[in-house]
Amino acid sequence: METKLKVLLISHTPMPEMTIAAAARLCYRSGDIETLKDDRLAGQTKNFLSKIMGMGHMSPVEHVSFTFAVEGISRACSHQLVRHRIASYSQQSQRYVDKTGGFHYVVPPSIGGDKELKRRFDSFMRETQEFYDYLVRMLEEQGRTGESVREDARFVLPNAAETKIMVTMNARELLHFFTQRCCNRAQWEIRAMATEMLRLVKAVAPTLFAGAGPGCVSGPCPEGTYSCGKMKEVKKRFRSLS
Numbered sequence: 001m002e003t004k005l006k007v008l009l010i011s012h013t014p015m016p017e018m019t020i021a022a023a024a025r026l027c028y029r030s031g032d033i034e035t036l037k038d039d040r041l042a043g044q045t046k047n048f049l050s051k052i053m054g055m056g057h058m059s060p061v062e063h064v065s066f067t068f069a070v071e072g073i074s075r076a077c078s079h080q081l082v083r084h085r086i087a088s089y090s091q092q093s094q095r096y097v098d099k100t101g102g103f104h105y106v107v108p109p110s111i112g113g114d115k116e117l118k119r120r121f122d123s124f125m126r127e128t129q130e131f132y133d134y135l136v137r138m139l140e141e142q143g144r145t146g147e148s149v150r151e152d153a154r155f156v157l158p159n160a161a162e163t164k165i166m167v168t169m170n171a172r173e174l175l176h177f178f179t180q181r182c183c184n185r186a187q188w189e190i191r192a193m194a195t196e197m198l199r200l201v202k203a204v205a206p207t208l209f210a211g212a213g214p215g216c217v218s219g220p221c222p223e224g225t226y227s228c229g230k231m232k233e234v235k236k237r238f239r240s241l242s
Helices: 016-028 033-037 039-054 059-063 075-081 115-141 147-156 171-181 188-204 231-239
Strands: 006-012 065-074 088-091 162-170
Touching: 006 188, 016 039, 016 059, 059 162, 059 171, 065 075, 065 171, 065 188, 075 162, 075 188, 115 147, 162 171, 171 188
Parallel strands: none
Antiparallel strands: 006 065, 065 162, 088 162
16 A cells, blocks of 8 residues: 655754753853853844854754654665664564555555556555465464564565664764755655655744754755755755755
């Protein structure tokens, strides 16, 4: 069964921008720590946050984290995601979750947009499902049960098989993630996921993520001769993302 991307922002550090500003103020101001929560400073958060980020003072940004739940992505996509190592992940197990009767899968747009390719792709997925179910039955007849059956039957599931994953990143790593994965040169699926994640965090921390997105949003394209050549369109899209 074909599935679609869905991303939820499950939780985040309360008052993320004020938290970062407080951490930065600690670095530059005298006085005791009670002054960090001074209500009179709250109105200065936006300007102060923009200033420290413009200076490249990024360590205060690490005090804030965001947790997302993602479904409707393929195993191919999740293998790219977990390369970002400064993060925490919890992923649905193919060993414990029974896929008999119908696993979900992701269809690449290049295949979904071609009637004949889509027909054959879906047919292959049905055949894979049938063989997975057959393996489960045969292994059960051997006397095996539970996860000991599924841990071997899962070997036939394709990269297209859907997975669900929870991911937590601090804001500094998230900014780096957006630079890498919102770029037009990133693979289409993780790019779509990263762009949706960025849309969600912009709603709760607009100053922090004002310049977030692929590298060309806040400076020259870092891809050099591999540039997509659409820097103007990309900048416009991500600066207006909401």
